[in-house]
Amino acid sequence: MQTFASLSRSLLLLLKSRLCPHHKFRMLFLPPCVDCHVHFREPGVEHKGNMKSESLAARAGGVSVVCEMPNTNPPTNTIAALQDKISRSKHATCDIRFFFGITAHEHIEQLTLLFTDPSFAEARARCCGLKLYLDHSTGNMKVDDDLLEEVFAVCARLKVVIVAHCEHAKVNHDGAEKTPYGEHATHSVRRPPLSEATSIAEAIALAEKYGTRLHIAHLSTVEGLRLVRAARLRGVAVTTEVTIHHRLFTSTLLCALKN
Numbered sequence: 001m002q003t004f005a006s007l008s009r010s011l012l013l014l015l016k017s018r019l020c021p022h023h024k025f026r027m028l029f030l031p032p033c034v035d036c037h038v039h040f041r042e043p044g045v046e047h048k049g050n051m052k053s054e055s056l057a058a059r060a061g062g063v064s065v066v067c068e069m070p071n072t073n074p075p076t077n078t079i080a081a082l083q084d085k086i087s088r089s090k091h092a093t094c095d096i097r098f099f100f101g102i103t104a105h106e107h108i109e110q111l112t113l114l115f116t117d118p119s120f121a122e123a124r125a126r127c128c129g130l131k132l133y134l135d136h137s138t139g140n141m142k143v144d145d146d147l148l149e150e151v152f153a154v155c156a157r158l159k160v161v162i163v164a165h166c167e168h169a170k171v172n173h174d175g176a177e178k179t180p181y182g183e184h185a186t187h188s189v190r191r192p193p194l195s196e197a198t199s200i201a202e203a204i205a206l207a208e209k210y211g212t213r214l215h216i217a218h219l220s221t222v223e224g225l226r227l228v229r230a231a232r233l234r235g236v237a238v239t240t241e242v243t244i245h246h247r248l249f250t251s252t253l254l255c256a257l258k259n
Contacts, residue, residue: 032064036128036241037163037217039138040066040096042088044073055092064094067128070101071139077107079114079123086126099131099163101141108147108154115158129215130160134199135167142169148206156212163215166199166224167191188251197223204231204238216240 035058042050058066068085070076076085082098089096100111114120114127132151133141143151155162175190200216204227207214216228219240228240 030062033062034065034067035063036067037243038066038068039071040068042072043084051089051092051096055094055096058094065097066094067097067099070099070131071133071137071141073139075101075103075139075141077101077103077141078110079120082114082123082127086123097126097128099129100127101131101133102147102151103133103141103143105144105147105150108150111160112154112158115160128161130155130162131165131217132162132203133165134203135165135169135172135195137165137167145169148202149210152206152210152212156210159213161213161215162203162207163217164199164203165217166196166203166219168195168198168202171195171198184254185251193221193223196221197227200224200227204228204236207231207238208234208236211237214238218243218246220246 038054038058040051040054041048055066058064072085074081076082076098077100082100085096085098100107100114102108102111111130114124130151131141132143133139134143136142152162154160172191172195175192175195179186179189181187181190196219200219203214203216206212208231214237216224216238217240219225219228219242225240228238231238
């Protein structure tokens with residue numbers, strides 16, 4: 001396994017190899033990127049954006065493939081809704097893959113049908129996995145807690161990766177009870193780091209129990225990272241990523257900007 005230092009040297013050599021020495025601005029050529037977490041807002045929230053406008057933005061930023069989230073209106077939790085998005089994506093200027101969503105038992109049945117019925121092969125090829133909201137976020141797509149075991153078991157059997165938005169409903173509820181919503185900085189108190197860490201621990205436990213492939217979306221806490229690292233050392237098939245805005249836009253920065 002490469003160390004961080006050797007990986008850094010390898011990356012530096014790659015970047016140097018892609019510099020064009022004949023151009024006075026020394027242009028850097030990189031391959032197109034894949035963005036595995038986008039919200040293109042169509043259908044239902046087109047006043048914010050649509051597949052054409054957001055795919056144009058993606059291409060302008062060097063992204064040629066995106067994976068789009070299911071919290072639209074209607075949400076992507078049925079085969080019909082997925083097929084509708086696939087049809088709409090014909091106007092897009094980049095390759096769009098779509099996450100499926102689950103909030104109720106009938107959506108598990110739809111996911112199973114999608115990944116087992118040969119007649120849905122075309123739609124299945126455009127579905128990149130299951131997005132699971134473990135508490136409410138934009139779109140109110142929290143999965144019923146009573147379904148979690150079944151969801152992880154079914155996804156393990158179907159070999160479908162789960163991408164989890166990890167927040168813990170009770171921890172968030174307790175935080176909201178103690179702190180009324182006010183300025184932006186109160187968000188981190190109402191939905192504290194303990195919320196993410198508790199939820200990640202529970203998701204990893206289920207992934208380990210059933211052998212489910214799990215990806216933790218937009219990790220933002222040190223404890224969450226420790227949990228993922230420890231699980232990987234145990235052989236759990238779990239990955240994660242950190243987004244640049246979560247890394248930079250801290251509650252401290254919000255207070256500074258206010259002043």
